[in-house]
Amino acid sequence: MRTLHNVEDVATPEAFARDPDLVLRFYDMRREAIQTKAPNAAHLALARLDREWEGELLIVTQNVDDLHERAGAERVLHMHGEHLNAWCTACDARVPWTAPLIDRPACPECGAAALRPDIVWFGEMPYRMDEIFAALERADLFVSIGTSGAVYPAAGFVRNAREFGAATLELNLEPSQGTLWFDEARHGLATELVAAWVDEVLGA
Ligand SMILES: [Zn+2]
Structure with missing residues (x-):
């Protein structure tokens, strides 16, 4: 728009x-x-992951729409409202x-x-940071999807996750500003990358 x-x-x-x-x-x-608007293939793939992955999972989003929820995901945290x-x-x-x-x-x-x-407007504190950091601390894998890596504090999550010992993966259209912090980076359309990655994780 x-x-x-x-x-x-x-x-x-x-x-x-x-x-x-x-x-x-x-x-x-x-x-x-x-x-x-309607959920795309990336939203649907993450909703499938949420449904089928029995381990811990938290989808932290900077998006302020409800497309994750409409795709069927439940474990979603909207850090920007x-x-x-x-x-x-x-x-x-x-x-x-x-x-x-x-x-x-x-x-x-x-x-x-x-x-x-x-x-959450510029200059205001993002929501539920305690929960996000607790999840980063427990995570075995941190995946950053579709973000430029320019807006803090989310841009710093990859480094936090690394410090806590998680493996890190970037899925983005192009290398983000923080791409060098990731163990692995895949670049292309989120709709394709996310669906393929979810298939891998679920062993489809
Ligand atoms: Zn009131």
Whole structure:
């Protein structure tokens, strides 16, 4: 989808304080748009891995859509929030949300007109970092899929995983900025790479 704004104009707490209508309208459009998208072969392959892999698994995503869930994955952690949630800044509730926020609907929990997108903006702390680091510490294998390796803290996970003793694999369209940190890197379309890798893991 074409965006009409620089990300700094809409994806920061400062932007929201300065022009809340602009920010809410932008996220209302995004929320509507993602509901028309469908999971691709990579989402479906990861959902299959989640279903069939009996060991521990955690799909940590920087994506804010619900395509992993719609593909059927359950062990998913959205470190940058979710378009289909709203966050009440009055009572701190997070509620499933598919409608627009521009008209300042009431929070279902407390009634306050204080809902904002449940999206981690620049300058805000990503969610559930303790759980992510605990998973990195336990992991035997860390796989990075479809990321430029430019946005921290996620870009640093490969080094954390290495320090904790995990093997590391990159699956990406092209070498990421952190590609040298991986034991192995495969480059090409995620839809093909991920499906092939899941087949390998599951012994198909
Ligand atoms: Zn509330």
